[in-house]
Amino acid sequence: MSDKGAVxxxxxxGRRDVDxxxxxxxxxxxxxxxxDKSADLSKASYAFLWxxxxxxxxxxxxxxxxxxxxxxxDSILATPGLPNIPIVRFVDESLxxxxxxxxxxxxxxxxxxxxxYAVQQRSHIWKELHQPEAKDLTVGVLGLGVLGxxxxxxxxxxxxxxxxxxxxxxxIEGIETYDESQLDAFLxxxxxxxxxxxxxxxxxxxxxxxxxxxxxxxxxxxxxVFINAGRGGSQVEKDLIAALEAKILGGASLDVFxxxxxxxxSRFWSMDNVIVTPHAASASDIRALLRNxxxxxxxFERGEALQHVVDRTTGY
Ligand code: NDP
Ligand code: OXD
Numbered sequence: 001m002s003d004k005g006a007v008x009x010x011x012x013x014g015r016r017d018v019d020x021x022x023x024x025x026x027x028x029x030x031x032x033x034x035x036d037k038s039a040d041l042s043k044a045s046y047a048f049l050w051x052x053x054x055x056x057x058x059x060x061x062x063x064x065x066x067x068x069x070x071x072x073x074d075s076i077l078a079t080p081g082l083p084n085i086p087i088v089r090f091v092d093e094s095l096x097x098x099x100x101x102x103x104x105x106x107x108x109x110x111x112x113x114x115x116x117y118a119v120q121q122r123s124h125i126w127k128e129l130h131q132p133e134a135k136d137l138t139v140g141v142l143g144l145g146v147l148g149x150x151x152x153x154x155x156x157x158x159x160x161x162x163x164x165x166x167x168x169x170x171x172i173e174g175i176e177t178y179d180e181s182q183l184d185a186f187l188x189x190x191x192x193x194x195x196x197x198x199x200x201x202x203x204x205x206x207x208x209x210x211x212x213x214x215x216x217x218x219x220x221x222x223x224x225v226f227i228n229a230g231r232g233g234s235q236v237e238k239d240l241i242a243a244l245e246a247k248i249l250g251g252a253s254l255d256v257f258x259x260x261x262x263x264x265x266s267r268f269w270s271m272d273n274v275i276v277t278p279h280a281a282s283a284s285d286i287r288a289l290l291r292n293x294x295x296x297x298x299x300f301e302r303g304e305a306l307q308h309v310v311d312r313t314t315g316y
Pocket of ligand 1: 144169197200202203256281283
């Protein structure tokens, strides 16, 4: 019998993808599945969690470390009976790169009027629209963590002016940064706002009517654009729809929503100036997740410090 700690998997990704990723992974460790309701999870020392079952911690009372299946940990923090043990969030190059691809794609789509041309195409209209250059616009990235910083750098390479805002001030070459107390000054310069914030008590509902009204009006796009790939709980959707209808916002790209899947009768589906993606801006590579966690388990068992541990006081 191996003395390596057993693992419980409660990842609400496709079961087939999880099973395939598990082939050859977690060598020497017993792997239990939370979906197997007869499994004795009391043996598990580690858990892999994405949207965990509400009774997971009752069934697995002897866990020592939790590994988040994603970068965001809001659903883990909200799970009843959460034990006071380290939560390691997922930080991985492929997750970061894919997010930056999505962010750059959305900024370029609004810059180059992709939603308006899509409308024209449906009506067979051949008409060139005004198209400013990236350098004429300022993209404000809200959240300068692992994902925000990489997106900011890649937007800069595409030629945008890029500024960034985070709770604590950051130093990033070529990018002007603002701290928590300077939100209004940051917003007043922003033509395209990119949300890459975790969902916490402080960020819940932050994207609301008041914030939208503080973005730079009458910039090169005519009205500012809102892009969100952080969490839907940070956006007040009735305010967002009202701002889009009143042209306070000229467009939006939304990957995350207050309620997911997005309700079939949501206005967002049919708004011509809104691009909707199904929480797919980036996705966890499950093999990389297991590989990263294996390294961390070995560290933990050698008595070394874990990396990327969530700070329970800030909530991310
Ligand atoms: P990080 O923890 O690395 O960064 C979070 C950033 O947000 C930090 O810069 C932090 O500031 C800032 N922040 C947090 N709270 C506040 C606040 N109250 N005011 C101002 N700034 C704040 O996270 P990641 O970059 O790895 O991920 C960000 C989020 O992206 C995840 O939490 C998740 O919700 C979302 N995500 C979405 C995906 C998708 O497919 N849609 C995929 C992956 C992640 P400071 O630097 O000062 O700590
Ligand atoms: C994450 C996500 O947080 O995919 O990693 O949303």
